[in-house]
Amino acid sequence: MATMQDVAALAGVSAKTVSRVFNDDPHVLPDTRLRVEDAMRSLNYVPNVLARTFRAGRSSSVGVAVPDVVDPFFASIVRAVESVCSAAGLTTLVTSIGDDPARERSVLEALLRTQLMGLVLAPVASSHAWLAPWMETTPIEFVDRAPVDLDADHFVEDDRDGSYLATRHLLDHGHTRVAFLADQTHPPSSRRRLGGYTEALTDAGVALDERLIAFDAGSDEGAGRELDRLSRLASPPTAVFSSNARVTMHAFGALKSSGAAFVGFGDFPMADRLTPAVTVIDQDPAHLGxxxxxxxxxxxxxxxxxxxxxxxVPVGLTVRHSCGCP
Structure with a gap:
């Protein structure tokens, strides 16, 4: 991990000057400040911020709020945040928001009242304007899903391009009836992935059939019902694009039984050991965290x-067997 001395050497200043920049000393020349800040970013320098937390009357904790801490994707984000904070001598407070947008505000307000040093948030609500006053005192970083009605940092993966890659891969295998399987309509990531799916169909000259879009696959039972409905269409799908790892896991048994080719957005533990091994759009949630x-x-x-x-952050296609590739 980079030290203050590493930053000083790269910026061509003394360690004391780096400390002055860190402590927001107004007497540091603007050019020097920019040079030091650029060096911090270049080296991914995380300063020891404990002294600053005590002066500001803050807890030495960073909050993490995700829809579900058990979900492999969000669990990876939590672990990554914990590793960064631990290296800086900080603790991490973790909470699950759930899938109910109406619950998000009360959960986050309770967390923010603990005087966090920062909050890493994977949101589920449709508007985050109410967080603006909190951002005046607490850095809030959005992951996986961009904020709505709020200007804030956000770290997301290329959902649209990933969905395009997955759908196009199935189309290039000769499938013209490709279904879109999801569990929720409200997250921006779901809408972006649906956009990539429809764009791939358009570019391939395949007409969109809205009956092939399913949004109730958030459980084993729901995924089974949706795939049963799709199989009963006069012209059923021969391939399926699953919009997230949770849906893929819930739908795997039914997908395997159906014989349809399929690709999932997001890898998950044992996906490469299943039969068939699951072709996925490979994400890096730890990098986001x-x-x-x-x-x-x-x-x-x-x-x-x-x-x-x-x-x-760009994503790529990891080809295994579920898509029909040998």
Whole structure:
């Protein structure tokens, strides 16, 4: 992990100057401040912020709020945030929001009242304007899903391109009846993935059939019902794109029984050991978590620094057997 001396060497200044920048000393020359801040970002430097937390009357904790801490994707984000915070001598407070958008505000307000140094949030609500006053004192970093009605840092993966890749892969295998399987309509990530699916159909000259879009596959029973409904269509799908790892896991048994080719968005434990091994759009949730946690600590240490608010991480296709490839 980079030290203050590493930052000083890269910026061509003394360690004391780095400390002055960290402590927001107004007497640091603007050019020097920019050089030090650039060096911090280049080295992914996370300063020891404990002294600052005591002066500000804050707890030495960073909050993490995700829909479901058991979900492999969100669990990876939580673990990554914990690793960054632990290296900085900080604790992590973790909570599950659930899937009910109406519950999000009460859960987050309870967490924010603990005087966090920062919050890493994977939201479920449709508007986050109410968080604006909290952001004046607490860095809030969004992961996986961008904020709505709020200007804030967000770290997301390229949902649209990933869905396009998955759908196009199935179309290129000769499937013209490709279903879209999801569990919720409200998250922005679901809408972006639906957009990538429809764009791939359009580019391939395949007409969109809305009967092939299913949004109730959030449980074993729901996935079974949706796939049964799809199988009863006069022209049933021969391939399925599953919009997240949770849906893929719930639908796997029914998909295997159906004989349809399928690709899932997001890898999950044992996906490569199943029969058939699952072809996936491979995400890196740990990378998102590290980026968000590092930014939260950076913003706490240097609140006036400038950062690019949006970071879109590319994704790729990991080909296994479920798509029909040998």
């Amino acid at each position: 590290r980026l968000a946690a590092t930014r939260a600590l950076e913003r706490f240490a240097t609140p006036d620094a400038r950062y690019e608010p949006a970071t879109v």
